[in-house]
Amino acid sequence: MSAHCQLTGRHPRFGNRVSHSHRRSKRRFDPNVQRRRYWLPSEGRHVRLTLSAKGIKTVDTIGIEAAVARIRAGGGRV
Numbered sequence: 001m002s003a004h005c006q007l008t009g010r011h012p013r014f015g016n017r018v019s020h021s022h023r024r025s026k027r028r029f030d031p032n033v034q035r036r037r038y039w040l041p042s043e044g045r046h047v048r049l050t051l052s053a054k055g056i057k058t059v060d061t062i063g064i065e066a067a068v069a070r071i072r073a074g075g076g077r078v
Helices: 053-062 064-073
Strands: 013-018 024-029 033-040 045-052
Touching: 033 053, 033 064, 045 053, 045 064, 053 064
Parallel strands: none
Antiparallel strands: 013 024, 033 045
């Protein structure tokens, strides 16, 4: 599963892991991404979205119809 939110566009960031002796090695900060299934009444079907925790809260606020419209406006496939 790609660590990428379909709604907010959040994706992995990169940085350094720093040890006690201050040696640095590369690491990856992954967003909290979940696969969620929503009922889309306008199309009469379920849609499965890959959303970050922030994206799930956004869907709860604006509704699934508006969220799917935003994803499609951005060129995403639902």
